[in-house]
Amino acid sequence: MKKKTVLVAGASGYLGRYVVTEFARRGYAVRALVRNPEKITTEGPNLEPPIADTAWEVVTGDATDPASLKNICRDVDLVFSCMGLTKPQDNVTSEDVDHQGNKALLDDALAHGVTKFIYVSVFNAHLMPEVDVVKAHELFVDDLKASGITYTVIRPTGYFSDMGMFLSMVRSGHMFLLGEGENKVNPIHGADLAKICVDAAESDNPEICAGGPDTYTFNETVNMAFEAIGKKPWITHIPIWIGDAALFVIGFVNKPLAGVLSFAVTVNKIDNVAPATGTNHLMDFYRELAKKTA
Numbered sequence: 001m002k003k004k005t006v007l008v009a010g011a012s013g014y015l016g017r018y019v020v021t022e023f024a025r026r027g028y029a030v031r032a033l034v035r036n037p038e039k040i041t042t043e044g045p046n047l048e049p050p051i052a053d054t055a056w057e058v059v060t061g062d063a064t065d066p067a068s069l070k071n072i073c074r075d076v077d078l079v080f081s082c083m084g085l086t087k088p089q090d091n092v093t094s095e096d097v098d099h100q101g102n103k104a105l106l107d108d109a110l111a112h113g114v115t116k117f118i119y120v121s122v123f124n125a126h127l128m129p130e131v132d133v134v135k136a137h138e139l140f141v142d143d144l145k146a147s148g149i150t151y152t153v154i155r156p157t158g159y160f161s162d163m164g165m166f167l168s169m170v171r172s173g174h175m176f177l178l179g180e181g182e183n184k185v186n187p188i189h190g191a192d193l194a195k196i197c198v199d200a201a202e203s204d205n206p207e208i209c210a211g212g213p214d215t216y217t218f219n220e221t222v223n224m225a226f227e228a229i230g231k232k233p234w235i236t237h238i239p240i241w242i243g244d245a246a247l248f249v250i251g252f253v254n255k256p257l258a259g260v261l262s263f264a265v266t267v268n269k270i271d272n273v274a275p276a277t278g279t280n281h282l283m284d285f286y287r288e289l290a291k292k293t294a
Protein backbone atom coordinates (compact mmCIF):
# COMPACT_ATOMS: atom_id res chain seq x y z
CA MET A 1 0.00 0.00 0.00
CA LYS A 2 1.23 3.52 -0.86
CA LYS A 3 2.50 5.44 2.14
CA LYS A 4 0.45 8.50 3.06
CA THR A 5 2.31 11.76 2.54
CA VAL A 6 2.12 14.50 5.14
CA LEU A 7 3.38 18.04 4.82
CA VAL A 8 4.71 19.27 8.18
CA ALA A 9 4.96 23.08 8.34
CA GLY A 10 7.03 24.48 11.19
CA ALA A 11 9.15 21.31 10.97
CA SER A 12 12.34 22.97 12.23
CA GLY A 13 10.79 24.12 15.53
CA TYR A 14 10.48 22.44 18.93
CA LEU A 15 7.14 20.68 18.33
CA GLY A 16 7.63 20.31 14.56
CA ARG A 17 10.72 18.12 14.91
CA TYR A 18 8.94 15.70 17.24
CA VAL A 19 5.93 15.60 14.91
CA VAL A 20 8.14 14.82 11.89
CA THR A 21 9.78 12.05 13.92
CA GLU A 22 6.44 10.59 15.06
CA PHE A 23 4.83 10.66 11.59
CA ALA A 24 7.92 8.97 10.13
CA ARG A 25 7.91 6.34 12.91
CA ARG A 26 4.30 5.50 12.00
CA GLY A 27 5.16 4.99 8.34
CA TYR A 28 4.15 8.31 6.78
CA ALA A 29 6.30 9.93 4.09
CA VAL A 30 7.07 13.34 5.57
CA ARG A 31 7.61 16.45 3.50
CA ALA A 32 9.20 18.90 5.96
CA LEU A 33 8.72 22.60 5.26
CA VAL A 34 11.57 24.70 6.69
CA ARG A 35 13.21 28.05 6.07
CA ASN A 36 16.75 26.87 6.64
CA PRO A 37 17.59 23.17 5.91
CA GLU A 38 20.92 23.51 7.75
CA LYS A 39 19.07 24.09 11.04
CA ILE A 40 17.52 20.59 11.12
CA THR A 41 20.82 18.73 10.79
CA THR A 42 21.59 19.15 14.50
CA GLU A 43 19.73 18.77 17.80
CA GLY A 44 17.68 21.83 18.81
CA PRO A 45 18.28 23.99 21.91
CA ASN A 46 15.71 22.07 23.99
CA LEU A 47 16.89 18.58 22.98
CA GLU A 48 14.46 18.31 20.04
CA PRO A 49 15.88 15.83 17.52
CA PRO A 50 17.60 16.57 14.22
CA ILE A 51 15.26 15.56 11.38
CA ALA A 52 17.29 16.02 8.20
CA ASP A 53 17.54 12.24 7.77
CA THR A 54 14.06 11.45 9.16
CA ALA A 55 12.06 13.51 6.69
CA TRP A 56 11.45 11.85 3.35
CA GLU A 57 11.76 15.25 1.64
CA VAL A 58 12.81 18.70 2.84
CA VAL A 59 11.35 21.75 1.08
CA THR A 60 11.92 25.43 1.75
CA GLY A 61 9.40 28.23 1.98
CA ASP A 62 8.56 31.31 4.01
CA ALA A 63 5.16 32.17 5.45
CA THR A 64 5.72 35.83 4.61
CA ASP A 65 6.20 34.98 0.93
CA PRO A 66 3.03 33.12 -0.16
CA ALA A 67 4.55 32.51 -3.63
CA SER A 68 7.19 30.31 -1.95
CA LEU A 69 4.38 28.04 -0.65
CA LYS A 70 2.65 27.56 -3.99
CA ASN A 71 2.28 23.87 -4.95
CA ILE A 72 3.90 22.81 -1.69
CA CYS A 73 0.88 20.50 -1.14
CA ARG A 74 1.13 18.76 -4.51
CA ASP A 75 0.78 14.96 -3.93
CA VAL A 76 0.18 15.51 -0.22
CA ASP A 77 -2.61 13.62 1.63
CA LEU A 78 -2.48 15.52 4.89
CA VAL A 79 -1.16 18.85 6.19
CA PHE A 80 0.05 19.41 9.74
CA SER A 81 1.02 22.95 10.70
CA CYS A 82 2.70 24.29 13.81
CA MET A 83 4.25 27.09 11.77
CA GLY A 84 4.08 30.17 13.95
CA LEU A 85 5.82 33.25 15.16
CA THR A 86 7.14 32.56 18.67
CA LYS A 87 10.18 34.85 18.66
CA PRO A 88 10.44 38.41 17.35
CA GLN A 89 11.41 38.69 13.66
CA ASP A 90 12.15 42.05 12.03
CA ASN A 91 8.97 43.65 10.68
CA VAL A 92 7.04 40.38 10.84
CA THR A 93 3.81 40.00 12.83
CA SER A 94 1.75 37.05 14.05
CA GLU A 95 -0.87 38.08 11.51
CA ASP A 96 1.74 37.59 8.74
CA VAL A 97 2.88 34.13 9.87
CA ASP A 98 0.20 32.48 12.02
CA HIS A 99 -2.78 33.77 10.05
CA GLN A 100 -1.78 34.70 6.49
CA GLY A 101 1.07 32.17 6.20
CA ASN A 102 -1.17 29.31 7.29
CA LYS A 103 -3.97 30.67 5.06
CA ALA A 104 -1.60 30.41 2.09
CA LEU A 105 -0.90 26.79 3.07
CA LEU A 106 -4.63 26.09 3.41
CA ASP A 107 -5.37 27.58 -0.03
CA ASP A 108 -2.68 25.39 -1.54
CA ALA A 109 -3.99 22.35 0.35
CA LEU A 110 -7.51 22.97 -1.02
CA ALA A 111 -6.14 23.46 -4.55
CA HIS A 112 -4.41 20.07 -4.36
CA GLY A 113 -7.24 18.06 -2.79
CA VAL A 114 -5.59 17.48 0.59
CA THR A 115 -8.00 15.48 2.77
CA LYS A 116 -7.16 16.80 6.25
CA PHE A 117 -5.50 19.80 7.90
CA ILE A 118 -4.24 19.58 11.50
CA TYR A 119 -3.40 22.90 13.10
CA VAL A 120 -1.79 23.82 16.41
CA SER A 121 -3.33 26.81 18.18
CA VAL A 122 -3.23 27.45 21.95
CA PHE A 123 -5.16 26.28 25.00
CA ASN A 124 -7.46 28.85 26.64
CA ALA A 125 -7.52 31.04 23.51
CA HIS A 126 -10.94 32.35 24.60
CA LEU A 127 -9.31 33.89 27.71
CA MET A 128 -6.72 35.83 25.66
CA PRO A 129 -8.59 37.04 22.55
CA GLU A 130 -6.74 40.36 22.38
CA VAL A 131 -3.22 38.88 22.45
CA ASP A 132 -1.80 39.27 18.93
CA VAL A 133 -0.55 35.72 18.52
CA VAL A 134 -3.79 34.23 19.89
CA LYS A 135 -5.89 36.49 17.67
CA ALA A 136 -3.87 35.43 14.61
CA HIS A 137 -4.17 31.72 15.54
CA GLU A 138 -7.93 32.01 15.96
CA LEU A 139 -8.45 33.98 12.74
CA PHE A 140 -6.78 31.07 10.98
CA VAL A 141 -8.93 28.57 12.91
CA ASP A 142 -11.99 30.47 11.61
CA ASP A 143 -10.64 30.20 8.04
CA LEU A 144 -9.98 26.50 8.55
CA LYS A 145 -13.51 25.84 9.81
CA ALA A 146 -15.04 27.84 6.96
CA SER A 147 -12.96 26.10 4.28
CA GLY A 148 -14.89 22.82 4.33
CA ILE A 149 -11.73 20.70 4.70
CA THR A 150 -11.70 18.05 7.45
CA TYR A 151 -9.64 19.48 10.28
CA THR A 152 -8.40 19.05 13.83
CA VAL A 153 -7.30 21.99 15.98
CA ILE A 154 -4.85 21.02 18.73
CA ARG A 155 -4.88 23.25 21.80
CA PRO A 156 -1.83 22.62 23.98
CA THR A 157 -0.63 24.24 27.19
CA GLY A 158 3.01 25.40 27.47
CA TYR A 159 5.74 23.20 26.02
CA PHE A 160 8.80 21.96 27.90
CA SER A 161 10.81 24.24 25.56
CA ASP A 162 9.30 27.27 27.31
CA MET A 163 10.36 25.78 30.63
CA GLY A 164 13.81 25.28 29.08
CA MET A 165 14.06 29.07 28.94
CA PHE A 166 13.62 29.12 32.73
CA LEU A 167 16.62 26.81 33.06
CA SER A 168 18.88 29.17 31.12
CA MET A 169 17.58 32.12 33.17
CA VAL A 170 18.26 30.51 36.56
CA ARG A 171 21.89 29.80 35.66
CA SER A 172 22.75 33.32 36.83
CA GLY A 173 21.51 32.22 40.27
CA HIS A 174 18.62 34.71 40.24
CA MET A 175 15.27 34.67 38.46
CA PHE A 176 12.80 37.48 37.82
CA LEU A 177 9.27 36.07 37.53
CA LEU A 178 6.29 38.08 36.39
CA GLY A 179 3.38 37.94 38.87
CA GLU A 180 3.13 35.94 42.09
CA GLY A 181 3.98 32.70 40.30
CA GLU A 182 1.07 30.86 41.91
CA ASN A 183 -0.87 30.29 38.69
CA LYS A 184 -0.85 26.69 37.49
CA VAL A 185 0.29 24.98 34.31
CA ASN A 186 0.73 21.37 33.15
CA PRO A 187 3.48 21.73 30.54
CA ILE A 188 3.92 19.06 27.90
CA HIS A 189 6.97 17.45 26.29
CA GLY A 190 7.20 17.74 22.49
CA ALA A 191 7.30 13.94 22.07
CA ASP A 192 4.09 13.47 24.11
CA LEU A 193 2.31 16.24 22.20
CA ALA A 194 3.52 14.84 18.88
CA LYS A 195 1.71 11.56 19.63
CA ILE A 196 -1.56 13.49 20.13
CA CYS A 197 -0.92 15.42 16.90
CA VAL A 198 -0.28 12.28 14.85
CA ASP A 199 -3.24 10.42 16.44
CA ALA A 200 -5.35 13.32 15.15
CA ALA A 201 -4.53 12.26 11.58
CA GLU A 202 -6.78 9.22 12.06
CA SER A 203 -9.41 10.82 14.31
CA ASP A 204 -12.69 12.65 13.65
CA ASN A 205 -12.22 14.91 16.66
CA PRO A 206 -12.23 18.53 15.45
CA GLU A 207 -10.63 19.91 18.62
CA ILE A 208 -8.19 18.40 21.12
CA CYS A 209 -6.89 20.12 24.27
CA ALA A 210 -3.73 18.66 25.76
CA GLY A 211 -1.34 19.24 28.64
CA GLY A 212 1.37 17.22 30.32
CA PRO A 213 0.99 14.65 33.15
CA ASP A 214 1.96 16.94 36.06
CA THR A 215 0.53 20.27 37.21
CA TYR A 216 2.76 22.86 38.87
CA THR A 217 2.65 26.49 39.90
CA PHE A 218 5.11 28.66 37.98
CA ASN A 219 7.10 29.05 41.22
CA GLU A 220 7.44 25.26 41.39
CA THR A 221 8.67 25.05 37.78
CA VAL A 222 11.35 27.66 38.54
CA ASN A 223 12.34 25.99 41.83
CA MET A 224 12.78 22.73 39.91
CA ALA A 225 15.03 24.48 37.41
CA PHE A 226 17.21 25.75 40.29
CA GLU A 227 17.31 22.22 41.72
CA ALA A 228 18.39 20.79 38.36
CA ILE A 229 21.40 23.09 38.19
CA GLY A 230 22.16 22.64 41.90
CA LYS A 231 21.54 26.23 43.02
CA LYS A 232 19.46 27.61 45.88
CA PRO A 233 16.26 29.20 44.51
CA TRP A 234 16.25 33.01 44.45
CA ILE A 235 13.19 34.44 42.75
CA THR A 236 12.14 38.10 42.57
CA HIS A 237 8.50 38.56 41.63
CA ILE A 238 7.69 41.51 39.40
CA PRO A 239 4.13 42.86 39.65
CA ILE A 240 2.07 42.07 36.56
CA TRP A 241 1.23 45.76 36.12
CA ILE A 242 4.91 46.42 35.39
CA GLY A 243 4.78 43.83 32.60
CA ASP A 244 1.62 45.48 31.21
CA ALA A 245 3.23 48.94 31.42
CA ALA A 246 6.41 47.70 29.71
CA LEU A 247 4.31 46.16 26.92
CA PHE A 248 2.46 49.45 26.47
CA VAL A 249 5.74 51.34 26.05
CA ILE A 250 7.36 48.68 23.81
CA GLY A 251 4.21 48.81 21.66
CA PHE A 252 5.09 52.38 20.62
CA VAL A 253 8.69 51.55 19.75
CA ASN A 254 8.41 48.02 18.36
CA LYS A 255 4.87 46.74 17.78
CA PRO A 256 5.88 43.25 16.51
CA LEU A 257 8.04 42.70 19.62
CA ALA A 258 5.19 43.82 21.92
CA GLY A 259 2.88 41.43 20.06
CA VAL A 260 5.12 38.43 20.76
CA LEU A 261 5.81 39.43 24.39
CA SER A 262 2.15 40.03 25.21
CA PHE A 263 1.53 36.26 25.15
CA ALA A 264 4.20 35.68 27.81
CA VAL A 265 2.72 38.41 30.02
CA THR A 266 -0.85 37.15 29.65
CA VAL A 267 -0.14 33.47 30.43
CA ASN A 268 1.33 34.62 33.74
CA LYS A 269 -2.13 35.89 34.73
CA ILE A 270 -4.15 32.69 34.27
CA ASP A 271 -4.14 28.97 35.07
CA ASN A 272 -3.34 26.81 32.05
CA VAL A 273 -4.26 23.26 32.95
CA ALA A 274 -5.50 21.10 30.07
CA PRO A 275 -6.50 17.40 30.08
CA ALA A 276 -3.39 15.51 31.17
CA THR A 277 -1.53 13.20 28.84
CA GLY A 278 1.97 11.86 28.25
CA THR A 279 4.68 10.19 30.26
CA ASN A 280 7.53 12.71 30.24
CA HIS A 281 8.20 14.65 33.45
CA LEU A 282 9.57 18.16 33.68
CA MET A 283 12.24 17.35 36.27
CA ASP A 284 13.76 14.68 34.00
CA PHE A 285 13.79 17.18 31.12
CA TYR A 286 15.46 19.85 33.28
CA ARG A 287 18.10 17.36 34.49
CA GLU A 288 18.92 16.23 30.95
CA LEU A 289 19.02 19.78 29.63
CA ALA A 290 21.14 20.95 32.57
CA LYS A 291 23.64 18.15 31.88
CA LYS A 292 23.80 18.90 28.14
CA THR A 293 24.15 22.66 28.54
CA ALA A 294 26.42 22.70 31.62
Ligand SMILES: NC(=O)c1ccc[n+]([C@@H]2O[C@H](COP(=O)([O-])OP(=O)(O)OC[C@H]3O[C@@H](n4cnc5c(N)ncnc54)[C@H](OP(=O)(O)O)[C@@H]3O)[C@@H](O)[C@H]2O)c1
Binding pocket: 009, 010, 011, 012, 013, 014, 015, 016, 034, 035, 036, 039, 061, 062, 063, 064, 082, 083, 084, 085, 086, 087, 097, 101, 120, 121, 122, 123, 133, 156, 157, 158, 159, 160, 161, 162
Ligand atom coordinates in the same frame (compact mmCIF):
# COMPACT_ATOMS: atom_id res chain seq x y z
N1 LIG B 1 5.78 27.00 22.93
C1 LIG B 1 4.64 26.85 23.60
O1 LIG B 1 4.62 26.74 24.81
C2 LIG B 1 3.32 26.81 22.83
C3 LIG B 1 2.14 26.53 23.51
C4 LIG B 1 0.94 26.45 22.80
C5 LIG B 1 0.95 26.64 21.42
N2 LIG B 1 2.12 26.93 20.79
C6 LIG B 1 2.09 27.10 19.33
O2 LIG B 1 2.68 25.95 18.73
C7 LIG B 1 3.36 26.33 17.53
C8 LIG B 1 4.78 25.77 17.56
O3 LIG B 1 5.45 26.23 18.71
P1 LIG B 1 6.99 25.91 18.97
O4 LIG B 1 7.24 26.23 20.40
O5 LIG B 1 7.33 24.56 18.45
O6 LIG B 1 7.66 27.06 18.11
P2 LIG B 1 9.09 27.15 17.42
O7 LIG B 1 10.05 26.20 18.01
O8 LIG B 1 9.46 28.59 17.40
O9 LIG B 1 8.75 26.68 15.93
C9 LIG B 1 8.01 27.52 15.06
C10 LIG B 1 8.16 26.99 13.66
O10 LIG B 1 7.54 27.94 12.76
C11 LIG B 1 8.51 28.30 11.79
N3 LIG B 1 8.36 29.67 11.29
C12 LIG B 1 8.39 30.82 11.99
N4 LIG B 1 8.29 31.87 11.15
C13 LIG B 1 8.20 31.35 9.89
C14 LIG B 1 8.08 31.92 8.60
N5 LIG B 1 8.07 33.24 8.41
N6 LIG B 1 8.01 31.08 7.54
C15 LIG B 1 8.07 29.73 7.70
N7 LIG B 1 8.19 29.14 8.90
C16 LIG B 1 8.25 29.94 9.98
C17 LIG B 1 9.86 28.18 12.48
O11 LIG B 1 10.89 28.16 11.52
P3 LIG B 1 12.41 28.57 11.93
O12 LIG B 1 12.95 27.35 12.62
O13 LIG B 1 13.05 28.85 10.63
O14 LIG B 1 12.31 29.76 12.83
C18 LIG B 1 9.63 26.88 13.23
O15 LIG B 1 9.77 25.78 12.37
C19 LIG B 1 3.31 27.86 17.47
O16 LIG B 1 2.30 28.24 16.58
C20 LIG B 1 2.95 28.28 18.87
O17 LIG B 1 2.20 29.49 18.93
C21 LIG B 1 3.30 27.00 21.46
